[in-house]
Amino acid sequence: MPYNESRLKITTGAKGQSELIENRPLLALDVGDARIGVAISENRILAYPLCTIQRRTAKADISTIAQLVATHDPIRLVVGLPLRWDGQISIQGQKIKGFATQLAKLVPAEIVFWDERLTTVEAERLMIANKTRRKKKKQKVDQIAAALILEDYIEQFQLDAPID
Numbered sequence: 001m002p003y004n005e006s007r008l009k010i011t012t013g014a015k016g017q018s019e020l021i022e023n024r025p026l027l028a029l030d031v032g033d034a035r036i037g038v039a040i041s042e043n044r045i046l047a048y049p050l051c052t053i054q055r056r057t058a059k060a061d062i063s064t065i066a067q068l069v070a071t072h073d074p075i076r077l078v079v080g081l082p083l084r085w086d087g088q089i090s091i092q093g094q095k096i097k098g099f100a101t102q103l104a105k106l107v108p109a110e111i112v113f114w115d116e117r118l119t120t121v122e123a124e125r126l127m128i129a130n131k132t133r134r135k136k137k138k139q140k141v142d143q144i145a146a147a148l149i150l151e152d153y154i155e156q157f158q159l160d161a162p163i164d
Contacts, residue, residue, distance in 0.1 A: 013034040024073055024075040025042045025044075025072050025074045026044060026074055026075065026076050026077075026078060026153070026154070027068065027069070027074040027076075027078070027086055027150075028040075028047065028079070028080070029078070030080045030116065030142050030143070031079065031096045031100075032055070033055065033092075033140045034054070035052050035055060036052070036055065036061060036065070037049070037052055037053075037146035038051050038068060038148075039143055039144075040072060040074075041151075044154055044157075045101060046078065046151075047147045048147055049143035049147050050143060052140070052143050058099060062103050062106055065103060066107055067101060069108070069109055074109045075110070076092070076109055076110045076111070077103075077107065077110070078112055078113075078114055078149060079096060079098055079112065080096075080116030080145070080146065080149040081093050081096055081111075081113040081116060082096070083115050096113075100113070115152075116145070116149050140153065
């Protein structure tokens with residue numbers, strides 16, 4: 001589910017679809033207080049976990065993300081935004097918006113927000129189903145959640161694509 005706000009926004013419809021066809025990847029971020037999960041989609045069909053950033057300071061975290069952006073040159077960063085059940089932005093969502101506003105000053109890629117409700121719960125469920133060990137689960141859950149956010153984002157554009 002998209003969330004829109006000025007420079008930090010999402011484009012939809014034909015324009016958004018044509019941008020997804022460009023030969024540049026998408027990156028997704030699942031921003032938490034302790035870690036930031038990162039996922040990538042190079043072909044705009046599949047998303048896969050890329051890495052987990054251990055949070056230090058906002059400046060250091062933004063610098064690390066800026067390095068990932070420089071390395072992968074994404075057309076867009078999809079940032080998970082936790083919303084409440086009524087669709088309003090949660091307190092954590094407000095913190096993430098502030099972080100993304102700082103990030104937008106340093107990276108050339110467009111930053112868009114995407115509803116991330118229950119992605120971490122789903123990531124944990126998948127890891128339990130795959131019998132992932134507890135230590136490995138802690139290391140991977142945020143990047144898997146980021147991949148789920150990115151898959152949902154990509155799927156929405158595929159559903160909105162015109163049928164020839």
